[in-house]
Amino acid sequence: MDSKRLILFIALSFAIIFFWNKWLETRYPPPPKPAAASAKVTPAGADVPAAAAPGAASAPPDSNRLQSGERVRVRTDLLDVQIDTMGGDLRQVALLKHGMAGDPRKPFLLLTDQGNRTYVAQTGLLGAGLPNHRARFQAGGRDFQLAPGQDALSVRLTTAGPDGVQIAKIYTFRRGQYLVDVKYEIANGSTKPLTASAYYRLLRDGHTENPGFFGAHTFTGPAVYTEAGKFQKADFSALDKGEAEHVKAARNGWVAMIQHYFASAWIASPKGQPAVCGPRDCRYEMKRLSDGLYSVGMIVDLPSIAAGGKFETSVPLYVGPQETRLLDEVAPGFDLIKDYGIFTVFSKPLFWVLDQIHKVVGNWGWAIILLTLLIKAAFYPLASASYRSMARMRKLAPRMEQLKERYGDDKMKFQQAVMEMYKTEKVNPLGGCLPMLVQIPIFIALYWALIAAVELRQAPWMFWIHDLSVKDPYYVLPVLMAISMYVQTLLSPPPPDPMQAKMMKIMPVAFSVFFLFFPAGLVLYYVVNNVLSILQQWWITRQIDREGDAPSSARKKPA
Structure with missing residues (x-):
């Protein structure tokens, strides 16, 4: 009798594993081809916000392809980065301490716009004539490298706005960190106050990888975290159907693109620092664009800049591995991007x-x-x-x-x-x-x-x-x-x-x-x-x- 129960128990275990695998295949299906007629789509170059700040104008829709200017290369002890002068986008990030799956000797490419892959970090300003991710910037050099003994390296990109407004976008890389500080310096050289908003987004294709066997389908897709709404993520398939597309407002949080082992994220409320949203709420959005591209981003309404005045705002960008000790230091709730499935209470x-x-x-x-x-x-x-x-x-x-x-x-x-x-x-x-x-x-x-x-x-x-x-x-x-x-x-x-x-x-x-x-x-x-x-x-x-x-x-x- 005991042997029969044991055999039944083993058979039941196999059945549980089998149906668990089937459930995960249903829960995390491969992304459908981006030609669904019923899907709610937005042009890939369209602006992140659903509505701009008061007095600010939305940028015109773009074509479905990224435009390119000149490349600025930055190398630190952890990162090999390429910044495009078109929009000042972060177009490529290689992680020097992590190798490619097939060849560990090659640095792992997290962000890239090469081949059939699109995964970039974009920022821009919203307002009449202000530079968005289609504006052309000027850089003071083409090659930057963190020197031995140097703790920080800054790359300054500049462009002109309307009526004497000058804008600088400054990337600051620090030794031993995957956090990149992205700062806007806005000098209002006009004769009237300037009202603007800044947007920060991650643009990605629907390529997914599900490593492992029997249910190791790790999550790939966008996620949003706020103290009020907590951690929320959306499958690409849900965005295709318009089920997860939303705009939310909060004064703290972060937005991220998550994949197995690695992630990128814009952080509105860094740990130990004041939130960048200020007195107004940031607006968080994730949605499907055209050509199989997906966007997750946030909008920060800037205070009015008086004539002749200056204003600075910084938002950190995390581009790196999901190492627990690193995630705990980035932002509240950021450790949630590490996908333990439904067994977090035991696995963690x-x-x-x-x-x-x-x-x-x-x-x-x-x-x-x-x-x-x-x-x-x-x-x-x-x-x-x-x-x-x-x-x-x-x-x-x-x-x-x-x-x-x-x-x-x-x-x-x-x-x-x-x-x-x-x-x-x-x-x-x-x-x-x-x-x-x-x-x-x-x-x-x-x-x-x-x-x-x-x-x-x-x-x-x-x-x-x-x-x-x-x-x-x-x-x-x-x-x-x-x-x-x-x-x-x-x-x-x-x-x-x-x-x-x-x-x-x-x-x-x-x-x-x-x-x-x-x-x-x-x-x-x-x-x-x-x-x-x-x-x-x-x-x-x-x-x-x-x-x-x-x-x-x-x-x-x-x-």
């Missing part, structure tokens, strides 16, 4: 513990092994009770065969006799399933923690494991896991039915097939966990065997 604490261990050992592979030891120690009493139950059931196997021969085809009496035997010997027939039940939430939570952790991306362990975030290239760990699972079946009580016994021996091999495509870090956890379970189960079984050749009631004649 698990990763915190893993991160603390890594600070000590300096290697993510050994950190995973030590985390496994901690988890095993935490559940040691529960696992011990379960293994004792399994060891006692194993010793009862000969008596089970005797009862089966005695009652033959009378299953009712056989089951009653078996349950009476369990009651007399104080054995829980379901106790052996308890360790697996305990491991399932830990397994799923750790799975999502490792899937979301850019810290493990291209992080080596030892020997042939050069990247813990992808599958084992030689499948050594999955094979070791299959062997460990098979050993566990040998230590478990043998099923009375020969067919069930064969299935129990086949199940480790069948189950291990799924782990061929899991991240090496996750399989490493499971291999170590199985080895520890085998040692614990072997030791407890040996103790039970030493208690006597048979349980006390076994020496009595069966009724």
Whole structure:
């Protein structure tokens, strides 16, 4: 009876995984082709705001393609950046400390407008004759590099507005930071007050990547955070249907484009600094544009600038990895961009513990092994009770065969006799399933923690494991896991039915097939966990065997 329940439990687990994968495919479908006639679209070059500030005029619609001027290149210790003088856009950002998926030696391209990809950061001013992202700027140079010992590097772009208005856009890059300060300096050389708004947006195509296997569909798309509305994100497919397009107002928050491991974001309320929105609310918007492009942005209404006066406003732009320690320092709620799926309540604490261990050992592979030891120690009493139950059931196997021969085809009496035997010997027939039940939430939570952790991306362990975030290239760990699972079946009580016994021996091999495509870090956890379970189960079984050749009631004649 216990074997049947175990097999049913395993089958149910596979069913849950299968339907979970199907649900995620429905929840995160690949983006449809951008030709939906029913979709509400806006020209790709159209201005971000739905309505401009009082007295400010909306910029005219653009063509669907980005226009280009000259390129200004900026290199720091972390970033390799290209700024286009057309609009002063940030057109390309390469992350020097992170490699491309196919070639770790090449810096990872986060923002780019090359080939069929469009992912850029744009800013502009709204007001009569003021420069938007189509205005041409002048730069004081074409190549800038952060020198050794230099902590900050500024790149100044200038252009002229109407009636003697002068505008400068200044990018400031700092050593060791993925935050780029973007400042507007506006000098009103006219004879009347100037009213304007500034907009900041991220423009992106609908290209998505869903790495992993069995449900590792990480979110890709725009997100908005405010203290009032909290964290809200929208699938590209939802924007295609017009379901998530909206304009919201708040005096704090941020807008972001999120993808697996990396993100870009305009920050209206940086941590430890006053919000840039001032006395008026910022307006946040995400929407679908034409040609498969999507926009998320915010508008900041600037105070009136008196004739002959000057005004400055700065908004930080984050372009970098979703490293937990970095996200916590950017803005309130910014850590929410790290996608742990629906298991955040378990995955986040698990990763915190893993991160603390890594600070000590300096290697993510050994950190995973030590985390496994901690988890095993935490559940040691529960696992011990379960293994004792399994060891006692194993010793009862000969008596089970005797009862089966005695009652033959009378299953009712056989089951009653078996349950009476369990009651007399104080054995829980379901106790052996308890360790697996305990491991399932830990397994799923750790799975999502490792899937979301850019810290493990291209992080080596030892020997042939050069990247813990992808599958084992030689499948050594999955094979070791299959062997460990098979050993566990040998230590478990043998099923009375020969067919069930064969299935129990086949199940480790069948189950291990799924782990061929899991991240090496996750399989490493499971291999170590199985080895520890085998040692614990072997030791407890040996103790039970030493208690006597048979349980006390076994020496009595069966009724």
